[in-house]
Amino acid sequence: MKKALKTYRHVLIISDHVHRERAKCKQRELQNRDRFVQLKVISQLGDGTVEALLSEQPIGSALILCGEGALETERVAVSLGYARNDIYIETQQQMRAFCSQCHHITSLVTHERFVCENCRNQLEPSEHYSSYHRAHLAYPVFIESDD
Numbered sequence: 001m002k003k004a005l006k007t008y009r010h011v012l013i014i015s016d017h018v019h020r021e022r023a024k025c026k027q028r029e030l031q032n033r034d035r036f037v038q039l040k041v042i043s044q045l046g047d048g049t050v051e052a053l054l055s056e057q058p059i060g061s062a063l064i065l066c067g068e069g070a071l072e073t074e075r076v077a078v079s080l081g082y083a084r085n086d087i088y089i090e091t092q093q094q095m096r097a098f099c100s101q102c103h104h105i106t107s108l109v110t111h112e113r114f115v116c117e118n119c120r121n122q123l124e125p126s127e128h129y130s131s132y133h134r135a136h137l138a139y140p141v142f143i144e145s146d147d
């Protein structure tokens with residue numbers, strides 16, 4: 001179970017330039033609750049500066065990631081000893097679905113059928129949510145022919 005962000009004394013927000021405004025809002029919101037909130041804006045979440053940033057944080061810090069590459073960064077953080085429950089990923093409010101055939105993740109606007117961008121299977125999102133992929137599992141749709 002994730003704790004509420006306001007229960008952390010120290011929060012690090014890492015954002016790329018694209019999501020800077022969103023990250024600043026988050027920082028202000030948390031700072032109003034007397035938390036120490038550090039915001040780092042870097043060009044890309046996937047680059048090498050992240051590792052150095054992460055390894056100098058006090059134990060038990062929360063981490064908020066804003067931007068492309070957040071999932072990769074989460075993996076780096078976990079490998080450095082962060083608990084998955086202490087990591088928050090701010091994404092656009094889109095639903096994500098992963099293909100049961102090739103595990104490719106597609107961002108969806110609706111819960112309807114879609115075509116996997118990678119393997120071109122027609123898929124239908126299920127209610128099964130994977131916290132590892134942070135996405136819903138999507139199964140292939142078998143289209144019945146009339147003949």
Ligand SMILES: [Zn+2]
Nearest residue numbers: 099102116119
């Ligand atoms: Zn696929």
